[in-house]
Amino acid sequence: MLRHVPLLTLVVMLGPVVAGLWGTVLPAFGHLPGAGLTGPSLVAMRDLLDWPGLRQAVGLSVVPGLQATVLSLAIVVLVTAGWSGTRAFGVLQRLLAPILSVPHAAAAFGLAFLIAPSGWISRLFSPWLTGWGRPPDLLVLQDPAGLAMTLGLVAKEVPFLLLMTLAALGQVRQEQRLKTARTLGYDRVTGWLKTVFPAVYRQIRLPVYVVLAYSMSVVDVAMILGPTRPPSLSVQIVKWMGDPDLSLRLTAAAGAMLQLGLVVFALLLWRAGEALVARLGSRWIETGQRHFLDRQMRRAGIGLGTLAAGVVMLAMAGLLVWSFAGFWSFPAVLPDSFGLRSWTRHGPGTITALGETFLVAGLATVIALALVLGCLEAEQRTGRTITTRGLWLLYLPLLVPQTAFLPGLQILLLQAGADVGRLPVVFAHLVFVLPYVFLSLGDPWRAWDQRNAVVAATLGASPGRIFWRVRMPMLLRPILTAFAVGMAVSVGQYLPTLLIGGGRVATLTTEAVALASGGDRRAIGVYGIMQTLAALLPFALAIIVPTLVWRNRRGLHV
Amino acid sequence: MSDGLVLENVRITDGGATLIEVDCTVAPGEVLTIMGPSGVGKSTLLSFVTGTLDRVFRATGRVLLDGEDITGRPPHLRQVGILYQDDILFPHMSVGQNLAFGMAPGGNRADRRARIAQALSEIGLKGFEGRDPATLSGGQAARVQLLRVLLSEPKALLLDEAFSRLDTSRRAQIRELVFDMARARDLPVLMVTHDEDDARAAGGPVILLGE
Numbered sequence: 001m002l003r004h005v006p007l008l009t010l011v012v013m014l015g016p017v018v019a020g021l022w023g024t025v026l027p028a029f030g031h032l033p034g035a036g037l038t039g040p041s042l043v044a045m046r047d048l049l050d051w052p053g054l055r056q057a058v059g060l061s062v063v064p065g066l067q068a069t070v071l072s073l074a075i076v077v078l079v080t081a082g083w084s085g086t087r088a089f090g091v092l093q094r095l096l097a098p099i100l101s102v103p104h105a106a107a108a109f110g111l112a113f114l115i116a117p118s119g120w121i122s123r124l125f126s127p128w129l130t131g132w133g134r135p136p137d138l139l140v141l142q143d144p145a146g147l148a149m150t151l152g153l154v155a156k157e158v159p160f161l162l163l164m165t166l167a168a169l170g171q172v173r174q175e176q177r178l179k180t181a182r183t184l185g186y187d188r189v190t191g192w193l194k195t196v197f198p199a200v201y202r203q204i205r206l207p208v209y210v211v212l213a214y215s216m217s218v219v220d221v222a223m224i225l226g227p228t229r230p231p232s233l234s235v236q237i238v239k240w241m242g243d244p245d246l247s248l249r250l251t252a253a254a255g256a257m258l259q260l261g262l263v264v265f266a267l268l269l270w271r272a273g274e275a276l277v278a279r280l281g282s283r284w285i286e287t288g289q290r291h292f293l294d295r296q297m298r299r300a301g302i303g304l305g306t307l308a309a310g311v312v313m314l315a316m317a318g319l320l321v322w323s324f325a326g327f328w329s330f331p332a333v334l335p336d337s338f339g340l341r342s343w344t345r346h347g348p349g350t351i352t353a354l355g356e357t358f359l360v361a362g363l364a365t366v367i368a369l370a371l372v373l374g375c376l377e378a379e380q381r382t383g384r385t386i387t388t389r390g391l392w393l394l395y396l397p398l399l400v401p402q403t404a405f406l407p408g409l410q411i412l413l414l415q416a417g418a419d420v421g422r423l424p425v426v427f428a429h430l431v432f433v434l435p436y437v438f439l440s441l442g443d444p445w446r447a448w449d450q451r452n453a454v455v456a457a458t459l460g461a462s463p464g465r466i467f468w469r470v471r472m473p474m475l476l477r478p479i480l481t482a483f484a485v486g487m488a489v490s491v492g493q494y495l496p497t498l499l500i501g502g503g504r505v506a507t508l509t510t511e512a513v514a515l516a517s518g519g520d521r522r523a524i525g526v527y528g529i530m531q532t533l534a535a536l537l538p539f540a541l542a543i544i545v546p547t548l549v550w551r552n553r554r555g556l557h558v
Numbered sequence: 559m560s561d562g563l564v565l566e567n568v569r570i571t572d573g574g575a576t577l578i579e580v581d582c583t584v585a586p587g588e589v590l591t592i593m594g595p596s597g598v599g600k601s602t603l604l605s606f607v608t609g610t611l612d613r614v615f616r617a618t619g620r621v622l623l624d625g626e627d628i629t630g631r632p633p634h635l636r637q638v639g640i641l642y643q644d645d646i647l648f649p650h651m652s653v654g655q656n657l658a659f660g661m662a663p664g665g666n667r668a669d670r671r672a673r674i675a676q677a678l679s680e681i682g683l684k685g686f687e688g689r690d691p692a693t694l695s696g697g698q699a700a701r702v703q704l705l706r707v708l709l710s711e712p713k714a715l716l717l718d719e720a721f722s723r724l725d726t727s728r729r730a731q732i733r734e735l736v737f738d739m740a741r742a743r744d745l746p747v748l749m750v751t752h753d754e755d756d757a758r759a760a761g762g763p764v765i766l767l768g769e
Contacts, residue, residue, distance in 0.1 A: 383613035454610045455646045457633035459660040459710040465634075469659070473650040555649030555692035 002381065005374030010393065012371065013434045016427065017397050020405025021260070023412035027253035034415050035246035044250035048258065051251070053230025056144075060232035061262055064146040065216030068153035069270075073208060075154070075308055076161045078301030080200075081192035084169065092305055093166065099312045100159045101484075101535045103492035105513050106528040108152045108224040110315025113322060113521065115148060116141050118330055120318055126331035135330055142227045149226040153218065155315075157211045158308040161204065167443065168203030172196065187294035189301075194285050198278075205274075206391065210398040212270055213263045217401030220494035220509070224516045233259050234403040241407050241499060252407050260404035267399075316532060323525030342522035350508065350530040357507040357534055360422065360497070361490035364429040368437045368486050369479070375438070376445045377467055380453075385446070394438055397431045402495045410499045425505045428496035429489075437486040444478035474556070477546040484538035491535045508534055561624050562586050563607075563638075563714040563746040568619035570602055570611070577615065578603050582765060584714070584746035589737060589760035592750045594767030600750035604716050607748065608640055609633035623713050639712035641720040641736070645699040647691035653678075653702055654687030660706035677705050681735070697728040704736055708743065715740050717749040721756060733759050 026032070031039030048054065083089040114120050118135035126132040141148050174196045181191030201208075217234045226232050231239070233255060240252035322328075326337035379385055386394075406428070413424060448471065456466045472479065494509050501510070512527035550556040563584040570577045578599035584590040592600055605611045607621055610633050620629045628636045647656050657674045665673070671687075678686050681701045691699065700720075707715065720736070721729050737760065740747045749760060757764050 449646070451642055451644070451646050452648065454605070454608055454633065455640065455642070456648075456659070457610065458608055458636070458638055458640045458712070458716075459706065460634050460637070460662065461659070462634050463632075470648055474648070476650075550650060553650055553690050553692065555690070 002374060002378050005371060005378050009371040009375050009434065012367075012427070013397055013431055014393065016409055016431050017400050017405050019412055020407075020409035021400070023408030023410075023415075024253045024256045024260075024405060025408070027250050027408070027411055028257045030250060032246070032250055032253075032411070034411075035249065037247065037250065044254040047251045048254040051236075053236065054233075057230045057233040057236050058258070058262065060146050060149075060222075060226065060230075061216045061234065061259065062266060064150040064153065064226075064232070065212060065266060066269075067150045068157060068215040069208065069212040071150070071154045072157040072161050072211060075158050075301070075304045076165055077193075077197065078189075078297055079305035080162070080165055080169070080301075081189045081197070082298035082301035083305070084174065084192075088302060092162070092309060095309050095313075096159050096163055096166075097539060098536060099309060100163060101488040101532075101539055102156070102312055102316065103488075103509060103531050103535050104152075104156050104218070105220040105224065105492070105494060105509055106319065106532045107156050107312055107315055108221045109512070109516075109524050109528045110317075110319045111148070111152050111155060111311060112141055112224060113318035113525075114311065114315055115151070120314065120333070123331045123333050132331060141225060144227045146222075146226055146232070149222055149232075151311075152221050152225045153215045155308055155311045156221075157215065158305070159312075161207060161211060164204045164207040165200060168200045169196075171203060172199035174200075184290075186290045187292065189294050189297045190290060190292045194281075198281070201274075206395045209267055209270070210395060212266060213399045213401055216263050216266060217259055217403050219403065220513050223513060233262070234401065237403045237407060238495065238498070241410070242503075249407075249411060253411070256404045256407050259401050263399075263401050263404070316529075319525045319528040319532070321525070322521045323529050325522060325525070342526050346523050346526040349511070350527055353506055353508045353511045353527075354530060354534060356422075356505060357491055357509070357531075360426055360429060360505065360507060361487045361534075363426045364433045364490045365437065365483055365486035367426070368430055368433045369441075369483055371434065372438045372441055372482070373479075376441065381463060386442070394435050398435055406495055406499045410502070413500070421501065422505055425497055425501045428500040429493050432493060432496070433486045433489050436489045437482045440485040441478055441482035444475060448475060476549065477542070477556070480542035480545055481539075484542040487538040488535040491531065560622075562588070563748060564620075564622035565603075565607070566620040566622060568603070568606065568617065568621070570599060570606060570615050570617045572599075572615055578767065580765065581619075582763075584748050584762075586744040586746050587741045589740070589747040589749055589762040591757040591760050591762060591764045592748070592767060593752065593754070593757055593764055594750075595752055598768035600767065601718055604640065604718050604748070604750060607714075607716060608638055609636055637711070637713040638716060639707035639710060639714070640716040640718060641700075641703055641707060643719040643721070643723045645691070645694075645696070645703070647694075647699055647702060647706075649691060651691070652687065653683075653689045653691060653694070656691060656702065657687075657706050657709055661709040662711045674709075677709060681705055696724055697732060700724060700728075700732045701735065704732075704739065708739060712745065715745045715747045717747065717751070719751055719753075720749070722751070722753060729755075730759070 026039070028044050029039045030037060030041035030043045079089070079092065117138050122132065122135065177195040178191055181195045182188070186194065219234050219238055222232045222235045226235065230236060237252050237255040237259065240248040240255065321335065323342050324338045324340070325335035326339045326341065328335035409428065452470055452474065453466050456470045461469065492509060494513055497505055497507050497510050508527060508531040512524065512531055515524050515527060546556065560583065565580050565582050567581050569579045580592070580603060582590060592603070594600055602611065602615060606617050609631060611617055620627055622628070623636070623638065648659065651659060654674055657677070658670060661670060661674070674687060678684055683698060683701060691702070694702065717736070721733050724732055733756065749756065751757060
């Protein structure tokens with residue numbers, strides 16, 4: 001049984017991706033019997049190419065995607081190069097987990113409240129500096145260049161890449177490398193870039209690709225912060241999928257193929273960029289240059305890092321204030337009055353959605369955790385550890401854009417007569433929950449002192465007894481953390497819930513994003529806060545539960 | 559049929575190169591010492607005896623315990639106990655639970671508890687059942703580990719640098735306790751160490767490696 005778990009996991013994780021891509025190819029070539037359309041034909045392709053917004057939509061996928069990835073990586077590199085090991089860096093590190101668990105949609109809403117013409121920043125400087133007595137008529141949100149969208153992505157991708165970088169730092173022995181460079185007379189940042197960065201980048205390469213693929217095809221953030229006429233390609237695909245005119249599904253499928261092509265193209269472009277940077281970097285190393293704008297880069301690093309963290313925290317504060325706001329005139333910095341009206345009006349709705357959210361997230365995460373534990377235990381018993389190729393498979397569902405395979409998956413499910421609804425949604429979430437649970441639990445699981453198992457075995461404990469009685473309890477903390485990671489990933493999912501749920505599975509995220517067009521800030525505030533709490537609560541439990549359970553066991557305190 | 563622990567023509571290779579080669583017999587109540595600097599594969603040899611050899615190694619030869627070939631048996635069915643230099647008490651169990659985990663099955667709850675209390679007081683740790691292992695001193699932890707392995711009723715005992723983390727004053731004392739208790743139970747003891755004092759104190763045959 002245990003022997004087959006790794007294979008089962010692969011099927012559960014990659015099956016929907018492969019099936020979804022297959023389900024996209026056929027309609028993209030004009031074949032959709034359900035709608036009375038038979039192919040193969042180039043109708044769908046032609047419709048897509050004839051769509052007047054295509055050029056801009058493609059640009060809105062590629063440009064903000066690349067911008068967000070370059071910016072996020074640059075911020076992470078600068079702040080780590082200039083500050084790792086310092087007290088300021090420690091503070092950022094501690095803020096990491098809560099910021100990381102804030103769902104993308106909630107962060108995007110909060111950011112919108114911050115930078116909108118009537119948002120907090122504008123209020124803070126009005127009227128004494130700007131002279132504005134009313135919100136200015138500026139297109140800050142949903143700007144045609146997608147800058148607001150880029151900003152929203154950067155705020156959420158910086159913590160993700162920073163977390164991955166922190167994990168990599170331990171493996172490459174940064175201290176030793178940096179100390180060597182320093183004793184040779186190198187400035188901190190220059191020494192870090194020349195001795196630590198190449199090794200770290202090799203470790204975080206896959207997560208960087210994930211950021212690129214995600215940023216190019218994100219839907220919820222783009223719906224909240226991105227332009228609308230036309231929107232980015234992925235948003236348009238979702239619109240076509242939701243259209244009552246079934247023939248537009250063909251256009252959506254063609255668009256999905258294009259989206260996949262764009263991501264593949266951008267990844268190749270990124271690889272070329274890697275090669276270029278590597279060459280320039282080698283040349284720079286050979287110059288022996290020891291000083292390069294050290295002070296400026298350190299300042300930029302801490303400034304941008306603080307900004308990235310501060311923006312998310314202010315965004316959350318914005319959601320909270322709006323959810324309790326009564327009348328709030330411009331340019332007052334705080335509402336004229338506070339009250340519970342928004343909560344009494346929307347609270348009951350959020351509780352229903354919260355139940356659905358936790359049900360889906362709980363099921364997906366429990367399945368994911370069981371499979372991951374099975375894989376890791378099988379790995380332990382056979383002594384075969386995951387290879388580089390295995391790691392690529394793990395990242396695959398995160399590299400294929402959601403908009404490229406979820407439409408096809410929906411079409412397949414409908415064709416097969418399978419009902420859309422909660423259970424398919426759970427399995428769609430599982431595709432994204434599994435890799436993150438695996439990545440979260442893998443390292444602590446393997447870092448566990450193997451001699452505990454040997455001692456237990458020599459005392460007569462069977463492998464099963466060792467697993468349940470020794471390893472699981474000792475790893476309770478990382479297991480619960482992995483569970484919380486899985487929950488947070490599931491809570492934040494928008495597209496799989498929308499498409500595979502057929503609009504009938506209403507989670508906090510789908511409900512919140514649906515409010516975007518209405519612009520009711522108080523309702524958005526309530527839903528955004530509830531969404532964030534839903535993601536944060538499991539993390540809080542992951543900290544509290546082990547502390548309570550092991551309160552009399554000092555060896556298990558952190 | 560010979561009693562004791564027999565390593566018959568055991569040879570462990572690492573990618574073709576021979577790491578360690580041993581052919582020896584440890585009689586009941588005897589301590590056989592394998593001495594050598596770190597890196598000559600002493601611990602690897604012990605992991606072959608416990609059945610937990612890493613996949614990167616290849617091993618040939620047999621392990622016999624009281625005349626039975628245990629080479630192919632899974633670790634938990636070998637009845638070979640091991641003590642490490644580090645404290646490997648399970649941190650999530652109390653001292654008493656650690657001992658109960660190791661104690662061979664059988665007997666009712668009250669009976670098992672009584673045996674644990676009795677055993678603890680015999681090694682000078684009366685009333686320690688409820689203690690958190692993390693609060694024990696190095697010497698106390700070493701004694702609890704010894705007790706745990708003996709309560710599991712092994713047929714042989716392996717010592718993997720078991721005393722090297724203890725300070726000099728404790729060291730001799732714990733060493734004597736281990737040897738005495740093993741001898742009292744007529745256990746064959748296989749000890750690997752890089753410390754000559756350990757070998758002298760064992761008083762048994764010594765195999766030198768890595769010269």
